[in-house]
Amino acid sequence: xxxxxxxxxxxxxxxxxxxxxxxxxxxxxxxxxxxxxxxxxxxxxxxxxxxxxxxxxxxxxxxxxxxxxxxxxxxxxxxxxxxxxxxxxxxxxxxxxxxxxxxxxxxxxxxxxxxxxxxxxxxxxxxxxxxxxxxxxxxxxxxxxxxxxxxxxxxxxxxxxxxxxxxxxxxxxxxxxxxxx
Amino acid sequence: xxxxxxxxxxxxxxxxxxxxxxxxxxxxxxxxxxxxxxxxxxxxxxxxxxxxxxxxxxxxxxxxxxxxxxxxxxxxxxxxxxxxxxxxxxxxxxxxxxxxxxxxxxxxxxxxxxxxxxxxxxxxxxxxxxxxxxxxxxxxxxxxxxxxxxxxxxxxxxxxxxxxxxxxxxxxxxxxxxxxxxxxxxxxxxxxxxxxxxxxxxxxxxxxxxxxxxxxxxxxxxxxxxxxxxxxxxxxxxxxxxxxxxxxxxxxxxxxxxxxxxxxxxxxxxxxxxxxxxxxxxxxxxxxxxxxxxxxxx
Numbered sequence: 001x002x003x004x005x006x007x008x009x010x011x012x013x014x015x016x017x018x019x020x021x022x023x024x025x026x027x028x029x030x031x032x033x034x035x036x037x038x039x040x041x042x043x044x045x046x047x048x049x050x051x052x053x054x055x056x057x058x059x060x061x062x063x064x065x066x067x068x069x070x071x072x073x074x075x076x077x078x079x080x081x082x083x084x085x086x087x088x089x090x091x092x093x094x095x096x097x098x099x100x101x102x103x104x105x106x107x108x109x110x111x112x113x114x115x116x117x118x119x120x121x122x123x124x125x126x127x128x129x130x131x132x133x134x135x136x137x138x139x140x141x142x143x144x145x146x147x148x149x150x151x152x153x154x155x156x157x158x159x160x161x162x163x164x165x166x167x168x169x170x171x172x173x174x175x176x177x178x179x180x181x
Numbered sequence: 182x183x184x185x186x187x188x189x190x191x192x193x194x195x196x197x198x199x200x201x202x203x204x205x206x207x208x209x210x211x212x213x214x215x216x217x218x219x220x221x222x223x224x225x226x227x228x229x230x231x232x233x234x235x236x237x238x239x240x241x242x243x244x245x246x247x248x249x250x251x252x253x254x255x256x257x258x259x260x261x262x263x264x265x266x267x268x269x270x271x272x273x274x275x276x277x278x279x280x281x282x283x284x285x286x287x288x289x290x291x292x293x294x295x296x297x298x299x300x301x302x303x304x305x306x307x308x309x310x311x312x313x314x315x316x317x318x319x320x321x322x323x324x325x326x327x328x329x330x331x332x333x334x335x336x337x338x339x340x341x342x343x344x345x346x347x348x349x350x351x352x353x354x355x356x357x358x359x360x361x362x363x364x365x366x367x368x369x370x371x372x373x374x375x376x377x378x379x380x381x382x383x384x385x386x387x388x389x390x391x392x393x394x395x396x397x398x399x400x401x402x403x404x405x406x407x408x409x410x411x412x413x414x415x416x417x418x419x420x421x422x423x424x425x426x427x428x429x430x431x432x433x434x435x436x437x438x439x440x441x442x443x444x445x446x447x448x449x450x451x452x453x454x455x456x457x458x459x460x461x462x463x464x465x466x467x468x469x470x471x472x473x474x475x476x477x478x479x
Binding site for chain 2: 023052162
């Protein structure tokens with residue numbers, strides 16, 4: 001009896017091991033990233049839908065990378081967008097990248113506090129415990145939040161209009177939908 | 182007689198302002214040093230700082246290499262530079278001689294250092310190295326090479342464009358002062374008024390306005406255009422106004438000279454010279470609308 005059951009047991013053990021050892025990959029399906037700039041005379045926002053992202057989960061830990069070309073941010077005014085591109089050195093450093101590590105269990109939580117490493121304008125800035133809200137839609141995860149970025153974090157000189165500079169704070173609203181690959 | 186001396190004075194002011202503006206711009210014609218940092222095996226060294234130091238003034242500027250080891254240090258004054266990069270005890274140095282507005286490439290190779298400490302199995306992974314095996318990389322995301330590649334030439338073009346448009350903005354603001362004064366003095370300069378002193382002042386202010394306007398327009402027209410950019414938003418209206426105040430700034434002084442001559446001859450302003458006032462008002466209104474369109478959001 002034991003001899004008959006032993007191969008089944010081995011097979012079962014192998015199958016379970018294989019399941020736990022398999023990597024899970026998440027892909028960014030849809031995104032809206034919006035920066036906000038404040039000037040005494042007016043407020044402006046620029047939005048990009050061109051971000052791409054991937055997350056690889058291994059041994060209960062997930063590594064995420066999101067990247068978006070600086071040129072894809074659209075504020076509705078071509079002159080403002082070109083000035084933004086110049087002041088953020090977007091031609092020299094065309095991509096904004098965001099890296100973060102999360103436990104795999106974070107996918108089941110309604111709020112995630114993430115430590116972010118952001119590369120932008122040739123500089124790297126770290127943001128700790130940035131809160132994101134997570135809602136589940138089928139097998140997809142909808143994540144929203146705001147990154148409290150500042151121009152000074154990336155050594156960007158504040159642009160000015162009529163001799164008045166914009167505010168240092170440039171919060172970035174994030175709206176993403178992730179799905180397992 | 183009066184008109185000739187006013188014209189000479191305004192011509193002198195125009196030349197003086199133009200020369201000063203040109204000198205100010207020439208002093209700021211900046212150079213660029215760019216290149217790639219690799220290690221002894223030819224692999225790109227990412228996220229490492231490159232320093233360019235002017236050998237005479239000692240002033241320095243730095244930049245960080247991207248994922249492909251590229252760096253660009255812009256806005257450098259002309260001169261001789263020492264370019265250095267150091268990493269984990271190894272160092273590489275290069276030199277560059279920059280002319281005004283020029284770009285030099287200095288690529289550096291970090292030799293492996295015998296004194297560098299061995300990498301221990303338990304040492305934390307340095308952030309500057311390539312992503313670990315389980316971490317996604319930029320190449321995994323499927324961006325086209327054109328989207329991820331640095332373009333220092335385009336950056337230099339953007340820098341020049343911004344620099345010139347800043348001057349355009351400042352000169353435009355300065356131009357509003359004599360323009361407003363010209364409009365105010367026009368109330369006492371024309372019609373049945375016989376006050377020639379106010380009329381001369383109006384002419385002088387108008388000439389100054391024209392000179393400053395010319396400089397303002399120069400920096401807007403000569404600012405580099407970025408290929409593939411479609412004009413969108415309120416800037417479209419700003420540019421459209423130029424088709425009104427541009428010809429207006431040419432027509433207004435011509436009609437004004439005719440009106441001035443008629444008044445000096447003791448005549449009442451007549452004929453086409455009568456259009457000087459209305460054309461000037463339309464020109465000033467278009468100028469003001471252009472200024473407002475880039476100052477406030479509608």
